[in-house]
Amino acid sequence: MGGSVLYAAGHVIGTNGMGNFAGSLRTDDISGCQAPWNAFDLELIEQEGELDMCREGLVDPQSAEIHLVIRTHGEKIPGMVNEQINTYAGGCTAESSFGASNGPNECADQQFAIHTP
Numbered sequence: 001m002g003g004s005v006l007y008a009a010g011h012v013i014g015t016n017g018m019g020n021f022a023g024s025l026r027t028d029d030i031s032g033c034q035a036p037w038n039a040f041d042l043e044l045i046e047q048e049g050e051l052d053m054c055r056e057g058l059v060d061p062q063s064a065e066i067h068l069v070i071r072t073h074g075e076k077i078p079g080m081v082n083e084q085i086n087t088y089a090g091g092c093t094a095e096s097s098f099g100a101s102n103g104p105n106e107c108a109d110q111q112f113a114i115h116t117p
Contacts (some may be wrong), residue, residue, distance in 0.1 A: 004057050007032040010085030012076060022071075030057040066115040074105030 008023030025032065058064060060101030071083040073091045080103060091103030 004030060004033065005088075006030065006057060007086060007088075012085060019070075025058045027061060028057050028059060033057070063117045065117060068111075068115065069109050069112045070111040071107060071109050073103075073107050074098065077103055077105065 006025055008025055009021050011019060011021060013019045023037035071088065077084065077091045080091045084105075085101070089100035089102065089107070091105045092101065092107035093104060094101035095105040096105075
């Protein structure tokens with residue numbers, strides 16, 4: 001069984017730089033799926049399925065391996081804050097988001113944790 005890339009939570013961090021996050025995902029729910037954008041070869045996805053990030057979602061929470069990524073989207077951009085806190089590439093340059101671009105900010109994954117079953 002393959003994995004899925006799902007959004008769980010996003011927040012604007014205050015001037016003190018401290019963040020507090022909480023999120024949840026329901027079994028089999030892919031509503032928070034992060035689509036593969038133009039950066040990936042969509043024909044390859046249709047043919048091979050290897051890069052399809054919208055598979056089944058969280059199928060079996062008790063045996064799932066969870067990869068948690070904390071990502072910065074840079075300074076708030078007026079009119080784009082919702083995209084910045086709810087998508088992988090919101091407000092980011094193409095260079096910092098695997099080719100997905102709709103903003104001027106350099107974005108980066110800041111922390112990463114793997115939680116095994």
